Amino acid sequence: MNSVNKADVIVVGAGPAGISAAIEVARGAKKVLLIERAQYAGSKNMYGGAVYTSALKEIFKDDFNSIPYERVINSHTWAFLTDTGSFEMTYKNDDSTSSYAIKRFNLEKWMIEKAKEAGVYYIPNTLVTNLLLKDGAVIGVKTENEEYFASVTILADGVNSLLSRQINLRNNYEPKDIILSVKEAIKLDKKTIEERFNLKDDCKNGVNKQYFGTGFGNLKNVKNLFMMSFLYTFKDTVMVGVGANLADLTKNKLNLNQILDEVKKHPDISPLIKDGETIEYSAHLIPEGGYNKMPKLYSSGVIIAGDAAGFINSVHFEGTNFALISGKLAGETVLAAFENNDFSDRSLSLYRKKLEKSFILKDLYSYRNVIDKLYSRSNSLSVYYPKKIRELFEIITSANCISKAQQMRAYISSFFKDRNIVELFKDAFAFIKCGLDVFFGK
Ligand SMILES: Cc1cc2nc3c(=O)[nH]c(=O)nc-3n(C[C@H](O)[C@H](O)[C@H](O)COP(=O)(O)OP(=O)(O)OC[C@H]3O[C@@H](n4cnc5c(N)ncnc54)[C@H](O)[C@@H]3O)c2cc1C
Incomplete structure (x- = not known):
């Protein structure tokens, strides 16, 4: 030998x-x-x-x-995408160096x-x-x-x-334990990225956005699909991708490349990558059995x-x-x-x-149970709640000659009209169970 x-x-x-x-x-x-x-x-x-x-x-x-990092990622956004916009929450800390692109x-x-x-x-x-x-x-x-x-x-x-x-x-x-993900690397010049994402020019700032929701574009009528999309800023590229589990994709006969095209067309995302050139396209699996x-x-x-x-x-x-x-x-x-x-x-x-x-x-x-619970409530998370969030913010941000109290009452009763109460309880149970599992974890 x-x-x-x-x-x-x-x-x-x-x-x-x-x-x-x-x-x-x-x-x-x-x-x-x-x-x-x-x-x-x-x-x-x-x-x-x-x-x-x-x-x-x-x-x-x-x-x-x-x-050899390209940017410090210190701005994190979670956004629910709706058909015409989004509801976003951003945490930004210029001093944080806990993740690098x-x-x-x-x-x-x-x-x-x-x-x-x-x-x-x-x-x-x-x-x-x-x-x-x-x-x-x-x-x-x-x-x-x-x-x-x-x-x-x-x-x-x-x-x-x-x-x-x-x-x-x-x-x-099983297919439900595997996420298929596709991603594009979109080239833009460094200055454009810094202007669009409001970043400093020394690569000490970078952005990660995670998007939830399917109620937009051609995905609007798709049921039972839980997908997450993401965007990361690099020095002179923006990475945009999407992942969904194989069982959902097969059941709905969906093509993830087409889903990524829909995501890129969303009114919140398309201006961020406008005029960029796709220089790389990749796909990979993620094990989610946990x-x-x-x-x-x-x-x-x-x-x-x-x-x-x-x-x-x-x-x-x-x-x-x-x-x-x-x-x-x-x-x-x-x-x-x-x-x-x-x-x-x-x-x-x-x-x-x-x-x-x-x-x-x-x-x-x-x-251990979070992913299964999220999938089991995919219609709620991807379609129903983004829609309700949009309706709530329409009330908060517009004045339409109807008293706010009247609008809020109508809004709250719409929860019970639009949706079977059993489903609302199932949502609540799933979210509370996930929260308790994590809180009382090891
Ligand atoms: C879309 C997507 C987004 C993600 N985002 C993040 C993120 O933002 N942050 C994060 O921390 N993680 C993220 N992850 C997860 C992360 O990429 C993986 O968890 C990590 O790469 C796992 O590392 P690994 O070394 O176990 O496996 P891998 O990185 O997959 O490496 C396995 C290596 O083994 C080699 N190999 C396989 N078979 C053989 C063989 N038979 N002989 C020789 N070589 C072989 C492969 O070529 C490969 O180089 C993401 C994953 C995906 C798919």
């Missing part, structure tokens, strides 16, 4: 989870191979646009200051350099096709041309994680991290931080296994304990 093909640890996938895991192992003076199918790490990865900085600081310490290609490129400096052997352009097994334990991986052997293999191969399915670690997700669909996270000789394990909190657009920290915890677990020279299922169960102590399993547990 070629000595190059033998390592202490193999990590599959050079996304945030894999790179972070490999760095942790290399820092513990173990030989680690990081195998990535893409020619350039990050080129096959896609996300909305902002990385939460706390996880990066925890892993990269002082090096964090050289990260970074292109994935640049993020992964920078992290790979740091990994190499830490001693990681990086093998790009190489697809892992199979796991190698002996007596039920994973002993390495097979690529198209080679076999590589190690005491532990960390699977950080992203949302589809075909490899963890090979050893039945991952339950197959805590209830979490796979067994380890087995003899193998650990799963990041999206492969379904570590995402899509309510808050958090994924890269879950990936980075789960990778780090996977690395720590492996180092502890080396100290005991024990790579068994029992030894690697330390990984789950570490995750339970971290925000990762605490948050996943607290949010």
Whole structure:
């Protein structure tokens, strides 16, 4: 056997989870191979646009200051879209540096350099096709041309994680547990972006907008579709995208590219991207099964991290931080296994304990029912309440020779006329249940 093909640890996938895991192992003076199918790490990865900085600081310490971000995202807007406008809520804090807009290609490129400096052997352009097994334990991986052997293999191969399915670690997700998302990168010059979004010209300001609601354009008559759209400002590009779950898209026979076109035409969004040139179009899946669909996270000789394990909190657009920290915890677990020279299922169960102590399993547990509840009330959230909010603000912002008291009474009684009271109770129950789960979480 070629000595190059033998390592202490193999990590599959050079996304945030894999790179972070490999760095942790290399820092513990173990030989680690990081195998990535893409020619350039990050080129096959896609996300909305902002990385939460706390996880990066925890892993990269002082090096964090050289990260190639494009803007600090410190203005966050949540908007309900109606047919003619929107209801928006914005939180802006110029001092906040908790999230950065970074292109994935640049993020992964920078992290790979740091990994190499830490001693990681990086093998790009190489697809892992199979796991190698002996007596039920994973002993390495097979690529198209080679076999590589190690005491532990960390699977950080992203949302589809075909490899963890090979050893039945991952339950197959149902269509309702997967979000399909498409995104366009729209080029505009830096000055135009700063004028349109009221930003300072030093990239210390940036905007993230999250949009809810389907009651506009061609989507107006679509029922049972819960979708979220988003917009992020980069230095000289604006990212606009939309995501919806596969079950809703299939049931409604909807094409997400057409939905994105509708979103881009919305009167609140189109002026922000006017005259921009689409320079990139990408699509990706997001695992949304959460805590209830979490796979067994380890087995003899193998650990799963990041999206492969379904570590995402899509309510808050958090994924890269879950990936980075789960990778780090996977690395720590492996180092502890080396100290005991024990790579068994029992030894690697330390990984789950570490995750339970971290925000990762605490948050996943607290949010375990939220997504299902939101989907179950999709008509309310996407159509009914945006419409009622618009009607309320029409009353507040216009004078039409009818007393406000009369208008408010009519408005409140319309809730019960427009909608079956049972549905209103179901909405209330769902929202209260989600709130209580999160409030009384771990
Ligand atoms: C539309 C969208 C918006 C998002 N927005 C945000 C956001 O704003 N903020 C945020 O924090 N998160 C966001 N996320 C989530 C975030 O992108 C992911 O959670 C994160 O990338 C997961 O990292 P990972 O390392 O687990 O997986 P990935 O980043 O998917 O990396 C997996 C890597 O494994 C490689 N690979 C796969 N199979 C193999 C194989 N067999 N052999 C070799 N290599 C392989 C892939 O090429 C890839 O490089 C978003 C996701 C999407 C889709």
